[in-house]
Amino acid sequence: MPVTRPRAILFDCDGVLADSxxxxxxxxxxxxxxxxxxxxxxxxxxxxxxxxxxxxxxxxxxxxxxxxxxxxxxxxxxxxxxxxxxVVPVPGAMQALRRLAASGIPLACASNSSRAELSAKLARLGVAELFQGRVFSFEDVDRPKPYPDIYAAAAASCGAAPADCVVVEDSLPGIRAGIAAGCRVLALVWELPEALLRAQGAEPFRHMDELPGLLGVA
Ligand SMILES: [Mg+2]
The missing domain is CATH 1.10.150 (DNA polymerase; domain 1)
Structure with a gap:
């Protein structure tokens, strides 16, 4: 897949950051x-x-x-x-997140969880501050994933056009939401098979360790 440094990176939470x-x-x-x-x-x-x-x-x-x-x-x-x-982190996710945050690319988190549940997970993982308030629950938008609303809101919070953002997902509703918003979607092969993720328009990858390199962050 092409290595292009995005304007912003929009993370799903469950199955991407939290092994939840x-x-x-x-x-x-x-x-x-x-x-x-x-x-x-x-x-x-x-x-x-x-x-x-x-x-x-x-x-x-x-x-x-x-x-x-x-x-x-x-x-x-x-x-x-x-x-x-x-809840515990997805293997490699915390290290990848910290490297990407250190690169200066704005990060956001966009989840189909409730606000309270999402806050609890990010606090337990110790990464809430890396998003600088750019954290979106389904309660913050009109329609949850698979609708594009939550990724559109997350991109806007980073001051970036969706086409310049990368979404990091693992589920079918999440991939559909990212694609519908107009984002490039990378999908961690986690619960679902690679071919199914690809068929939804995502670019599969196998371990969170790979993510910084895939996004042009050394
Ligand atoms: Mg997920």
Whole structure:
């Protein structure tokens, strides 16, 4: 892939910075199993990877049954508490992030998490300050990923046109959001196979160690 130094780098959080998807799937599976629904963490990870909590409700009700109206708030509190205490970084992500921040390229974080959950993860990883306030939750825009709103907002916060930004993603809704915003999308091969990421228009890479070099940062 071409080595072009971008005007800004827009990071997804889950599966790119935070190794959080398995923990999130466990929290959701525990909740739904407690309601008597036949779910496993593996099923939750397959069905919900990259989705915002409000977008999960329709899927749950279609496949399993009713959840209370305040389920998004309930699961949001559980996710925030567990992430604040337990989440760990994706291998190589913290080193890559610090090298990219030191290069002077503006960084932003754009996640389908709630504000509270996203803040908890970035605080636990110790990298919140590297984004200098350019942190976007689905709550900050009209529509979550796969719509382009969150990456459009993140690019604007960096003072960059989307076409000059690189998005770093791992999920299908996230890749679609980045492509729809008009960004170049690099996708970490993490939960999903490389061919599937490529078919969505992303450029796959295999380890976060590679990212600075791919973006022209030595
Ligand atoms: Mg992700």
């Amino acid at each position: 998807e398995a923990l999130a799937a466990q929290v959701v599976a525990d909740d739904l199993a407690g309601r008597g629904f036949p779910v496993t963490p593996e099923l939750c990870q397959d069905v919900f990877l990259g989705r915002a909590v409000p977008d999960m409700v329709a899927v749950i009700e279609q496949r399993f049954g009713r959840v209370p109206d305040d389920w998004p708030a309930q699961i949001g509190r559980a996710l925030t508490r567990r992430m604040a205490e337990e």
